[in-house]
Amino acid sequence: MTSKLIAPSVLAADFANLQRDIEMINTSDADWFHIDIMDGVFVPNISFGMPVLRDIAKHASKTIDVHLMIVDPDRYINTFAELGSDILTVHYEACTHLHRTLQAIKDAGMKAGVAMNPHTNVSLLEDVINSIDVVCIMSVNPGFGGQSFIENTYQKVAQLKEIILRKNANTLIEIDGGVSDKNAKQLVDAGADVLVAGSYIFKSTNPIQTIQDLKNRIK
Numbered sequence: 001m002t003s004k005l006i007a008p009s010v011l012a013a014d015f016a017n018l019q020r021d022i023e024m025i026n027t028s029d030a031d032w033f034h035i036d037i038m039d040g041v042f043v044p045n046i047s048f049g050m051p052v053l054r055d056i057a058k059h060a061s062k063t064i065d066v067h068l069m070i071v072d073p074d075r076y077i078n079t080f081a082e083l084g085s086d087i088l089t090v091h092y093e094a095c096t097h098l099h100r101t102l103q104a105i106k107d108a109g110m111k112a113g114v115a116m117n118p119h120t121n122v123s124l125l126e127d128v129i130n131s132i133d134v135v136c137i138m139s140v141n142p143g144f145g146g147q148s149f150i151e152n153t154y155q156k157v158a159q160l161k162e163i164i165l166r167k168n169a170n171t172l173i174e175i176d177g178g179v180s181d182k183n184a185k186q187l188v189d190a191g192a193d194v195l196v197a198g199s200y201i202f203k204s205t206n207p208i209q210t211i212q213d214l215k216n217r218i219k
Contacts, residue, residue, distance in 0.1 A: 004218040005194040006211055007032035007065055007174070010056065011047055012145045012198030018052075021202070022059045028211040032063040032087075034176070034196045039070040042094055043143035050083060057084030065134075065194075067115060067176065069142050070094065074101055081108035089113030089136050089174075092120055102131045115176070117142060118150050122160040129169045134194065135160060140177030146199040149178030154190045161191030181217055188218045 008030050013021035025033060035053060040046040047069075057064055066085040068076070073090040080088050088110045095101045098114065105112040113134035114125060118141060125135060137156055140147035157173055164171050174194035175187050184195055197214065204210040 004188050004192070004215075005031035005172075006215055006218075007034035007194055007196045008201045008207075008211065009034045009036065009145065009176070009196050009198030011036045012202040014202070015048075018056070019059055021207075022056055024207055025211075026059070026061045028208045029215045030062065030211050032065040032194065033060050034065045034067060034198075036067050036069060038143065042071045042091065043069045045143040050079065053080075053083050053085075060084075063087065065089070065113070065174075067113070067136060068094075069115075074104060077101075077104050077108050081110055085110055087111040087113050087134055089115050089134060091115045091117070091142075092124065093117055099128050099131060102128065106131075113174070115142075118152070122156050122163065125160070126163055126167070129163055129167050129171055132169070132171050134172045134174050136174040136176050136196075137192075138177055139175050139179070142177075147178055149180075149183055154186060157187060157190040157192050164191075181214060184214055184217050 008025050036047050038045050038047040063086045065087040067089045071094055088105045092114050102112040111133035113136055114132050115136035117138050139150050139153040172193040175192045176196040179195045179197040180200040201207050201210050
């Protein structure tokens, strides 16, 4: 059985001390950097853009998991590859030709992810699941950090896990939003492989310890 992964969400870091927080993730038990790119159109918020991602990639020593919450993500696939992204996740709701987009991401040398908003049914991925490396289930409405967890997520994870097993796919299930020590174990028990945590980690008094505790909880 593969070990479960923790991906701190850089959106919750202290941007005035970004290098310090990147180094903290490097030295912690975390596995990935989760980086949200928002355009203010697909979601009602704007996060950081290409120059910040490029600088994060310079200092990061772990997998860079980029989550695009933008319209028309196809325009930027090669750019994000050049900036150092290892995994590029696009939203199901933002892609007219999802299969083509997934192929373009892989052709650019990255792993391909698909994110789904809370109202989107996981059964819609059935036909393309074997082309997807990571499915990111949004357990809050996308756009802002620090929101409370949507309880229906456990059922969605179980449903998606059933599809992955039935289709004999190697897809990882990632959960993004409201993850804490209160729900981490239950999410992994439902079938999750990767937990994204932002505020829970960065607002704690000892982020390195918080990551370690979360990791121990999901072993």
